[in-house]
Amino acid sequence: INHGLLSVVTANLIFNFINENETVQAIKIAERWVTNTGDEVNIDQYEKVTFWHPASSTTTQVKLWRDYLMEHKILQPFKQAFREIYLLTEAEVNTRTYSNRMASHILKQHQYVTLAKGRNWTARLIGAWDGGDLDTAALVLPEYNLIAEYWVNALNADDAFNDTGIWNYVTTDQIRFVDTTTNELVELINVPAIPFSETLRDVDLFVGVASVGNDPTWQDSGGLPAYRDYWQSYSFGDLSEVAKNRKEILTGLIPRLKIANVTTIEDKFVVVKGKLRTYKIHIGSTNILMEPNDQYLCIVPDRSKKDTTENVYLPFEGDNGLSVILSKAFLLAADDTITDSTITSQINR
Incomplete structure (x- = not known):
């Protein structure tokens, strides 16, 4: 030390x-x-x-x-105290050997596989060929004699694959744990708390970053028409553990900001009362609805601009979504000064 x-x-x-x-x-x-x-x-x-x-x-x-x-105002080099914790649920006790907590999501496949490999999972791209309709990503946990598995399936809709035959999207399925000494499935109740939590945290990261629900342009650019309900439900639905963590941080942080008098937290949203309209920023997806009619507001973060939150204290580094929420809140609190026509045309519609 x-x-x-x-x-x-x-x-x-x-x-x-x-x-x-x-x-x-x-x-x-x-x-x-x-x-x-x-x-x-x-x-x-x-x-x-x-x-x-x-x-x-x-x-x-x-x-x-x-x-x-x-x-x-202590800054940790990574999330430790504010680390998301995933405890075994009653549903997972009942399903015994698998968890559906991260199932039924639509992920951008290339982004998902890149993230998985970056977290030391073995994962491969699947495509429109024989045997290319599913994959099982795996994470070896040698300290616990376990392998964590995350199943994904090809999303074959509207010929959604690229020039090399790789599916653009995959749908997610079960999480399982295998005992490496017996090659048998382990009941989730017998998986130690830390590897269980860390495995689900990884998978929540994959979903939280690679889900099409996080892409503010996916619906407007066409997406997959048959799956637009998923985009809507993810973009403005229940909060994941990552988002719940964000909410806790924002609850303590917002009262200290200069926009505190026009910014509140209401359920799943950071609500900002601008001069022109009131905005609801979803704490999970960071997507925005405008009152009074819940009209969707598309704002694509401009990474070339100076970060307006760079002087705001955060207890850890690495949560881009938290920074995006704060940037959008600062921007929309002064909506009468926005000059970007792609934004003002939506606000004034």
């Missing part, structure tokens, strides 16, 4: 300090190790150190750590 090189990587992270009598979580602040209540910890009395994972703590402890980071 105090290693010259590793200390840069481990700065602002929470650790478990363990001895035969107790386990204490602490973070290093100004050369002092402290708990989430600010009590100092003498780490020399502990024999073992491990990374802390929120799935191994109570909801109360996780909230205390999140509140501590927000109060002290």
Whole structure:
């Protein structure tokens, strides 16, 4: 932890300090190790150190750590305290060996496979050839003698494949775990909490990034006509764990922003009262509806422009969706100053 090189990587992270009598979580602040209540910890009395994972703590402890980071404006190098946690549901207990929690989504296949490989899953592109109608992505978890599997199927609609025969879209199916020592399916109730949570977090990332529901132009550009209901339901439907996490952060963050007097959180939306109209930004997809008639507003983020949220404190890096929501909120709070005709033509319609 105090290693010259590793200390840069481990700065602002929470650790478990363990001895035969107790386990204490602490973070290093100004050369002092402290708990989430600010009590100092003498780490020399502990024999073992491990990374802390929120799935191994109570909801109360996780909230205390999140509140501590927000109060002290501590930036973690990756999501730790604010990491999404996926606990076993009653439905998954009943299905026993598989989870349908991430099933029935439509993903852009190339984007999904790239994401999966980037997270150390084995996944392949499938196409319009014999045997090219399904794939099982796999993640090896050697520490637990498990392999996690995520099933996807080709979406064969309107000849939706590219010049090389690769399907543009896939639909998602079950998540399963296989015991590598017996090659048998493992009942989900017997999968340890951390690998279960991390596996579903990966898959939620695949869905959250690669779903066509996140593409503000997909419906207007044609998409797949038979699946437009999916786009609508995903774009403005129930929040995923990632989005629920975003909502918690935004709840604490918005009152500190200069747009706080015109911005609130209502159910699944960040609601912004502009000078011209009121806007509802979905916390999951970041897509926008305009009141009073829930007219869809298409805003494609311009990455060439300066990020208006760059001076806003966030407790971790890497959630692009959170930044997009804040950027849109700042933009729409001053909707009377927008000059982009592709946006103003929709607002004034």
